[in-house]
Amino acid sequence: MKKYRFFQHTADAKFQAYGQTLEEAFQHAALAVASLMWNWKRIDQKTEVPVQVDGRDLKQLLVNFLEEILYLLDTRSFLLSQVENIAIRRKNSLYILQAIFKGDEYSSDYEISGDVKAITYNEMVIRENAPCMVQVVADI
């Protein structure tokens, strides 16, 4: 199964990410966002960053999760290579996601380009039943 696929969208970057589970689809969505700025396959897995986000619904959870990539890039120059141990659970009225980001700090050995300004709710779709799918438009 393909991890993710981009679609024609005039101004922004629209993609779908797939997985047997919702966790896997979220994981692949993170790789799709990274792919807009660097080739995640070429980033060394030297650093681990534990990530925890929450959301009032799955869409907010997905936005908050993917925004974490942008936040870590801006504040720690962290380039994501892989997402591991991702788990989503419900606690009262909140969804909580935990995961480990693996990657490396930016150096001039890596080519990065483009700018993802934000993850938007525009045209967002989440299919919770297997095969799971999330559709996201990133503001670039």
Added chain:
Amino acid sequence: MELKKINEYTWEIPKHGDMKVPAIVYASEALLQSIRRDLTLPQAKNVACLRGIQRKAYVMPDAHQGYGFPIGGVAAFDMDEGVISPGGVGYDINCGVRLLRTDFMEKDVLEKRKLLLEGIFREVPAGVGKGGTTRLSRRVLEEVCTKGAEWAVNNGYGTRDDLLKTEENGRMKEADPSFLSKRAVERGIPQLGTLGAGNHFLEIQKVSEIYDKEVAGVFGIHSLGQIMIMIHCGSRGFGHQVASDYIRNMENKFGIRGLPDRELINAPIRSNLGTQYYKSMSAAVNFAFANRQMIAHWVRDVFSKIMGSSKGMDQVYDVCHNVAKFEQHDIEGKMKEVCIHRKGATRSFGPGRKEIPEAYRAVGQPVLIPGSMGTASYILVGTSEAERISFGSTAHGAGRVMSRHEALRRFRGEAIKQELEQKGIELRSTSWKGVAEEAPQAYKDVDEVVRISHKAGIGRLVAKVVPMGVMKG
């Protein structure tokens, strides 16, 4: 969506369904074709449904689909009944354009433009994920947020005259950093004084046409071949975080039921959350003014070193094209304060408005419209007609017609650099991929956008500039 033709350049979405007012689109048949291809018009309709909207919702000639509001969307709201929406400003708060004039001519810089571009490339940090050379403390960041470009001038970047020639004099007084999230502050600290990436650029340009000699003269533009500097960037990750934070805060407070689009989330202007967003957004506006102020200073430094002097490198103007503000506008024959949102639109005030620098008040405000990388950019002048028919607003740029993904599939960065070199344009970028993604062919025809602005009367043509050297993030 059904459109009623008003005249050759004006179209109306008549009031229907939940719309509180009609929506007006300024476009030619050609531009309308591309506007119709995406969700621009349904999004304009959604805006027209919001509480307290005044007169009409407006769509500029370069409009395309956004999130919540379309890009190129303008709407004003009653201060008591109306709302403020982060999606009506956009993620890149105070993305904008600064233009410097010079006394140099094409022949003066032709031989040295490579050196100049190299110099600028060294001095101005750019590219995604790269921080600036100025590492701030939290306290200093707060001062930047409060004072904007004034902070930069106080710290040796540029002159008082620059402030006079900046929208809002480079400082929105309502800014208050106390409502910023920790994450926004963290993202702001490393990014002040950076150009960024994506569609942002810095260009050494030459004047290639003057349409209105008198007004051009007032703006300091006298001759064909005169060298200009254009800087296009915004508030970087700091502004993006402010937008995301307040979309989330408003969702959590008000819920999303009944919203046709989640980024239309909004708060009453005078509510706590509305006020906090406005003050935080103003802080991001100020951050972006300071950012462009610092970059302009470094460019002058490089010219000083290489050309021997930066004399005459005065600021023409600095405009925001993603912002919300409280402004006075004519509502049913009476001037009243409204909360105007310009998302991908430039203020375009005509003669006499007190917001315009004194030096320009007799002719109107300079409107700076950047093209895409390697294409022409334009200087327009605001009009009284714009105040009457678009809340004093016009277009903001070219606007994409092709996704970055598609551009990457079709173009190669190296080939584009060669193409530009054949046209006499030098290019420096942090990434080939970035160059391909920003290929000029991926954008709308900026010439057509400004022509419609001129014809519709919402911003009159003054001069055209073309690049000699381009720096991309």
